[in-house]
Amino acid sequence: DAKTTQPTSMDCAEGRAANLPCNHSTISGNEYVYWYRQIHSQGPQYIIHGLKNNETNEMASLIITEDRKSSTLILPHATLRDTAVYYCIVREGLSNFGNEKLTFGTGTRLTIIP
């Protein structure tokens, strides 16, 4: 199984960009990187995912290194509501009928400081 490594916790000042790193050095060529967040025991919320190119949506940007061994989730202007646990996940399985499931680690607890 492809594994990810994330810092246990991070702080970021409100209004600043929050940059959350993730290492996934054993990622396979056709595995995606997903990011989810969980706000205080609510259901995890999908943020963004990517394969090799950088991605951006209304919530965040995802920067994946050229060797795909690491990535960074960027929240451009963090607010207090962004305080949550952020999970970086490498998706297992390849085909529509394969072993497609997400394996969650312990994530990074991001605290936005007023």
Add this chain to the structure above:
Amino acid sequence: DADVTQTPRNRITKTGKRIMLECSQTKGHDRMYWYRQDPGLGLQLIYYSFDVKDINKGEISDGYSVSRQAQAKFSLSLESAIPNQTALYFCATSGGQGLGYTFGSGTRLTVV
């Protein structure tokens, strides 16, 4: 209405009792999942289903069973609840490869 609805939201039950957690979704997705979360830990996959006729065990299926009654409904049962099954349970649905998951709000289960 939420895309993924879980009932009940909270439940306290006694050791040895049978309990069912229900999940329904309005996304029209074929794939549904049950996860368990213990305090301070990530989510662990219990069971998943790719369609009504397809049920698969996850990482921690012992002590649990599931039923996929329809495309939109996926229930999780604890046949004989035990205290170490006290946890937060999440149902999720996915539209398929490359797409994100949508999670329900969770069921907090306490077994005493």
